[in-house]
Amino acid sequence: MKSRTLLATTMAGGAAAALTLVLLRRRLGPLRLDRGRAALRLFVRGGARYAASAPRLFAAAGEQRQLLREDLALQTAEDVAGTLGAMKGVMMKVGQMASYVDGGLSPAVRRTLARLQDSVPPMSPQLAAAVVEDELGAPPERMFARWDPHPIAAASIGQVHRAVTLDGRAVAVKVQYPGIAETIAADLGNVALPRRMLRIAAPAQDVDALLSELRDRVGEELDYRREAANQRLVAAYYHGHPTIAIPAIIDGLSTRRVITSELSGGARFAELAAWPQHERDLAAETIYRFVFRSLYDVRAFNGDPHPGNYLFHRGGKVTFLDFGLVRHFSPAELQPLMRMARTICVEHDPEAFRRSLENAGFLRPGAPLSTQAIVEHLAVFYDTIREPGPRTITSDYASSVVRRFFDLRSPVAGYIAVPQSYVILQRINLGLFAVLGELSATANWRAIAEEIWPFTHGQASTPMGQAEAAWRARRQAMAA
Amino acid sequence: MTADLYATAAGLIGRSAAAFVSGVPEEAADDGFFGPTSLTWRVSADLASPVAGLGSLLMQALHPLAMAGVDQHSGWRRDPVGRLAATSAYLATVTFGERAAAERAAARVRRIHDHVRGTDAVTGRRYAAGDPALLLWVHAAQVDSVLAAGSLVGTALSAADSDRYVAEMVAAAELAGVPRPLAPASVAELELYVASVRPTLRCTPAAAESMAYLLDPPGLDEEVAEIWQDVRDAAIAVLPEWARQMYGYDAPPLSPGRRTEIRQSLGVLDALFLGEPGVLEARQRITLRMRARRSA
Numbered sequence: 001m002k003s004r005t006l007l008a009t010t011m012a013g014g015a016a017a018a019l020t021l022v023l024l025r026r027r028l029g030p031l032r033l034d035r036g037r038a039a040l041r042l043f044v045r046g047g048a049r050y051a052a053s054a055p056r057l058f059a060a061a062g063e064q065r066q067l068l069r070e071d072l073a074l075q076t077a078e079d080v081a082g083t084l085g086a087m088k089g090v091m092m093k094v095g096q097m098a099s100y101v102d103g104g105l106s107p108a109v110r111r112t113l114a115r116l117q118d119s120v121p122p123m124s125p126q127l128a129a130a131v132v133e134d135e136l137g138a139p140p141e142r143m144f145a146r147w148d149p150h151p152i153a154a155a156s157i158g159q160v161h162r163a164v165t166l167d168g169r170a171v172a173v174k175v176q177y178p179g180i181a182e183t184i185a186a187d188l189g190n191v192a193l194p195r196r197m198l199r200i201a202a203p204a205q206d207v208d209a210l211l212s213e214l215r216d217r218v219g220e221e222l223d224y225r226r227e228a229a230n231q232r233l234v235a236a237y238y239h240g241h242p243t244i245a246i247p248a249i250i251d252g253l254s255t256r257r258v259i260t261s262e263l264s265g266g267a268r269f270a271e272l273a274a275w276p277q278h279e280r281d282l283a284a285e286t287i288y289r290f291v292f293r294s295l296y297d298v299r300a301f302n303g304d305p306h307p308g309n310y311l312f313h314r315g316g317k318v319t320f321l322d323f324g325l326v327r328h329f330s331p332a333e334l335q336p337l338m339r340m341a342r343t344i345c346v347e348h349d350p351e352a353f354r355r356s357l358e359n360a361g362f363l364r365p366g367a368p369l370s371t372q373a374i375v376e377h378l379a380v381f382y383d384t385i386r387e388p389g390p391r392t393i394t395s396d397y398a399s400s401v402v403r404r405f406f407d408l409r410s411p412v413a414g415y416i417a418v419p420q421s422y423v424i425l426q427r428i429n430l431g432l433f434a435v436l437g438e439l440s441a442t443a444n445w446r447a448i449a450e451e452i453w454p455f456t457h458g459q460a461s462t463p464m465g466q467a468e469a470a471w472r473a474r475r476q477a478m479a480a
Numbered sequence: 481m482t483a484d485l486y487a488t489a490a491g492l493i494g495r496s497a498a499a500f501v502s503g504v505p506e507e508a509a510d511d512g513f514f515g516p517t518s519l520t521w522r523v524s525a526d527l528a529s530p531v532a533g534l535g536s537l538l539m540q541a542l543h544p545l546a547m548a549g550v551d552q553h554s555g556w557r558r559d560p561v562g563r564l565a566a567t568s569a570y571l572a573t574v575t576f577g578e579r580a581a582a583e584r585a586a587a588r589v590r591r592i593h594d595h596v597r598g599t600d601a602v603t604g605r606r607y608a609a610g611d612p613a614l615l616l617w618v619h620a621a622q623v624d625s626v627l628a629a630g631s632l633v634g635t636a637l638s639a640a641d642s643d644r645y646v647a648e649m650v651a652a653a654e655l656a657g658v659p660r661p662l663a664p665a666s667v668a669e670l671e672l673y674v675a676s677v678r679p680t681l682r683c684t685p686a687a688a689e690s691m692a693y694l695l696d697p698p699g700l701d702e703e704v705a706e707i708w709q710d711v712r713d714a715a716i717a718v719l720p721e722w723a724r725q726m727y728g729y730d731a732p733p734l735s736p737g738r739r740t741e742i743r744q745s746l747g748v749l750d751a752l753f754l755g756e757p758g759v760l761e762a763r764q765r766i767t768l769r770m771r772a773r774r775s776a
Contacts, residue, residue, distance in 0.1 A: 072764055086527055086747025112755030119760050187744060 070150065073124035077178045083120055084177065089157065089184045092116050093218050122159050125149035128175050135258040143253065144173075156324070157184070157222070162263060169262065171250055174224070176257035181222035188215050221324040224259040230300065230323040231261065237298050240474065242467035243286040244293075245319040264319045266311030272439065275312075282316030284393075284441030285448065285464055290320060291432055292452045299329045301425055307435055316464055333421050336360030342455055345386050345446070350375050360419060367415035377412040380404045384445040391445055398437030402430060486557050488699025493749075495565040497756030503572025504762040508769070510578050513655070516773040519637065519645040520652075521766065523626055524575050527746040528634025532626040533568075534715035537694060539621035541687040542726055543680065545607035546614050548600035551686040553609070560693065574652055576766065586655040593657070602684045612658050619653040620664060620673055627667070628718045632734070633742050642667050674720075683726040691727065704752065710745035713738075 074080050084092070091113065123131070129149065132140045140147040144163040151159035158176040165171055220226045228249045235246035245264070253260035272280055287310065295301050302323060311319040336359060343353040350371045357363035363374065380401060384391045443462070450458025451465050460466040514520040526532075541547045550556055556563045573585040596609035607614065623646055630636050637645060643666045653663035664670040695712045716724060717734045724731060734742070754760055 069764070072767060086750065087744045088747055088751055091748065091751055109755075112752050115755045115760050116751055119754055119763075 069121045070124075072121040073127070074121055074177070075124045075127055077127075079127075080123075080177045080179050081183055084157075084180055085183045085187075087187050088116055088119075089180055090187045090218075092120075093156070093184065093221075117154075120154070122151045122154065123175070123177065127178070128159065128161065131175050131178050132173070132258055134178075135255040136253060140173075144171075155322075157181075158257075163260075165250060165253065165260075169250070171253070171260050172247070172263045173253070174259045174261075176222075176224060178257070181257070184218060184222060188218060217325055217327070220326075223256055224254065224324075225256055227322075227324040227326075228254045228259055230326040234294065234298060234300065234302070234320075234323060234326075237294075238290075241471055243282075243316045243318065243464055244290050245317060247319065247321065264311050264321070266313050266319050269307035269310055269312070269435075269438075272312055277440070277442075279314060279316070280439045281441050281443060282464065283310075283312050283318055284436050284439045285443050285462065286316050286318045287432070287435065288441075288443070288445070288448060289452065289464070289468065290318070292449070295329070296334070296452055296454055299331070299334060301327045301329065306431065307438070327425065329421070336362075336419075337422075338453070338455060341382070341385075341449075341453065344375070344379070344382055345449075346453075346456065362416060362419065364415040369412055369415060374412055377404070377410055385449045386446070388446040389444060390442055392440060392442040393433065393436040393445075394440055395434075395437040398430075398433040401433050486693050486698070487559055487561070489561055489697030490699045490701060492561050492564070492697070493701060493704055493752055494756055495561050496568050497753055497759050499565040499569035500572045500753075501756075501758035501762045502569050503574075504576045504765055505578060505581065506765070508578050509580075511769075512575070512577050512579055513582055513651045514575060514648060516766075516770040518648055519641055520575055520648050521770065523630065523637070523645060524571075525763070525766070526630055526634040527743065527750055528626075528629040528632070528714075530711050530746065530749060531633055531714040531718060531742075532622075532629035534694065534711055535625035535629055535718040536622040538691055538715060538719055538727070539625055539723060540618050541691055542683060542723060543614065543617045543621075543677070544600050544603050544682060544684050544687075545605060545611075546618055547684055547687045547690070548598065548602075548607055549596045549609045549614070551690065552598050553596045556690065560697070574655055582655060586657075590657050600684075602682075602686075610657060612662060615656050616653065616658045616662055616673075617677055619649070619656060619658055620670060620677075623649050623664075624670060624674060625718060628720075629714070632718050633714050633739055633746065639667070646670050678722065681723075681726065683728070688727070704749070707745045707749045707752075710742045711749070714742045714746075 074083060122128075128151070129140050132143065136143045140149075140161075140163065143166075145166050145168065146164040148162040150161075152162050152172075153160040155174050157180050158174050161173045161175060163171050163173050231246060231249050235248055238244045238246050247262040247264050250260040250262070267275075272283060275283075291302070302320065302325070306322075309320065309322045311321065313319070336356065339356040340353060340360065340362075343349050343356050354363065354371045354374055357374070357378075358365045367374075379386070381404070383397070384393060447458060447461035448465065450456040451461060451468075452458075460469040541550075554563055570585055570589060574582045577585070590610060593609035593615075597607065599606050609615075627637065627642055627645070646667055646669070647665045650660060650663040650665055654660050664673050695716075697708070700708055713731070713734070716729050716731050719727075719729075754763075
């Protein structure tokens with residue numbers, strides 16, 4: 001059979017503020033190499049557009065009612081199984097994750113995933129109400145003062161309804177499709193096929209590492225209690241933050257398949273195109289601070305940087321939605337990332353950078369490569385933060401990062417390996433670049449990184465930084 | 481090898497999808513020969529359909545005269561994907577089309593069959609594609625494969641529903657040119673008929689060669705190639721034991737794990753199919769018509 005012995009590598013990377021650079025390895029049989037390359041070319045050509053323009057499945061509570069085909073609504077759990085069973089739910093989840101990687105799919109597969117999303121109708125009002133009753137113990141009309149039986153948005157593996165609680169709070173209620181958790185878990189439980197399917201959906205990824213990470217993350221996402229716990233954790237941390245807002249979870253109304261949170265307004269990502277550039281820069285700064293503060297201070301990375309999960313307000317305030325896909329890191333897992341950022345960005349010590357890569361498991365020790373070649377290969381991922389000063393992150397830059405990420409031809413690529421715990425992190429970083437690139441955001445990213453890096457103690461570098469510093473001081477005073 | 485006589489199978493999904501879409505009317509003046517409440521509609525939406533299709537071809541090819549007709553006339557080697565797409569389009573039109581459309585399609589096929597005559601090199605027997613006996617075999621092999629594929633890797637029909645499906649399909653046989661009294665109208669009749677034909681079946685060189693091509697077609701689109709291996713294994717497993725022996729396939733029964741895997745593969749294939757233009761809309765039209773009937 002096809003032996004996949006020839007080692008080819010793809011390199012993944014990136015972090016705006018820093019640290020992350022993640023490398024993916026893929027084994028290819030000699031005969032398959034051209035196919036793999038073709039897939040990579042398609043991948044790179046896919047560009048940033050997909051991540052920014054396919055929010056339908058991922059959209060969470062928002063103001064505008066989406067065009068959902070209620071005439072085709074799923075009426076029974078069997079309808080759900082027919083629509084999302086036989087790998088389709090799994091494929092959608094994979095597609096959702098792969099979309100962070102900036103259009104990391106061939107056009108045919110992208111089309112398939114987009115159509116799959118279109119092919120999932122909402123639940124009928126009766127079916128959604130039945131799930132709510134199952135979960136909360138009474139029909140929605142009794143659990144809520146007001147209940148909108150028609151969903152306002154499709155969410156991944158569920159849909160969002162507007163409601164008003166008995167004590168008068170406007171809320172968004174996400175209701176999971178019945179039986180979907182079991183269906184997806186069963187499909188993910190089969191080893192062989194998901195691998196085969198992943199090769200289709202994510203041609204350039206290390207399938208084993210990805211599958212294993214995917215199982216963990218999707219498994220978690222199917223249980224809304226986990227999502228509620230993540231959202232509570234992050235909301236508690238950012239409580240009172242000047243520009244970062246996290247909707248509160250309503251405790252008594254959140255269970256395994258129903259999650260109720262405060263309803264948030266705000267502008268959609270697409271509307272930002274019409275906003276003045278300084279507003280877009282502020283929004284980008286908030287997103288950037290959110291991503292890396294969360295990583296270093298909460299040691300949690302929101303795995304879903306999809307633009308559909310942001311709601312924007314003037315003055316840089318951003319509401320972050322959907323915490324279904326959160327990766328928690330141990331201090332030991334963060335340490336190597338910090339070490340890499342520190343050696344290349346702060347200490348400017350190429351040899352130490354190389355050692356940090358080797359220690360972290362990213363680079364094979366003793367690779368017959370010059371340190372200069374390694375630095376040149378990887379520097380693009382740190383481009384925005386190696387030197388201080390304002391830098392604009394453009395779509396072109398985001399694309400160049402993606403291209404480097406999948407550059408198989410570089411001699412460096414053959415010596416790069418991938419620690420599995422960073423697989424998701426790296427994908428998210430590419431997603432972050434895509435979002436910032438879409439905003440053409442300008443900032444002194446290095447100065448902001450220094451505010452956030454635990455090893456630099458940078459002073460507040462922007463008005464937002466000052467407001468954030470004051471908030472941090474208040475937090476610490478309260479904790480003391 | 482003879483494989484290089486054949487064109488590649490590139491575009492199989494795209495052209496099959498287009499064929500399916502072409503058969504599903506935008507606005508239907510009538511329910512056609514089967515209609516939204518029929519088992520035929522339900523069965524044709526089953527994930528096992530590609531397996532049923534390939535299984536049908538494997539069965540049909542064992543009839544030396546049916547195989548000779550395809551082999552000597554249809555341009556099958558030159559454009560295998562086109563030939564398969566034409567069959568798909570015909571089946572979709574007969575299944576979902578209005579009566580007039582189904583009758584037109586059937587008349588066209590019957591006219592083509594009128595010109596397909598010759599002598600089978602292996603048996604030395606003369607054949608005519610319009611011969612009701614050949615058409616009946618083609619029909620019965622298809623119905624039999626659909627039932628077998630459904631119960632192995634798809635949604636199995638109950639005994640009563642299986643009978644009902646066979647009975648519904650008499651209409652399709654008649655459209656193709658089989659006199660109504662000859663077409664099996666129950667599973668028992670179908671089994672009797674297949675057993676009666678069995679002595680005349682064999683794997684001719686043309687059948688072996690054509691089916692070898694189909695089981696491992698060169699040039700399949702990248703997304704489909706690996707999945708096709710599962711479709712192939714399932715189609716072989718769906719064959720009756722004697723048919724497997726005629727081909728010389730040595731295949732142990734599918735383990736439950738393997739069946740699950742194949743079902744998942746079929747789901748992925750179905751998703752790729754869904755990615756083709758118009759397929760989702762055509763399916764939605766079908767769903768809406770089935771729903772309208774259910775609630776009426």
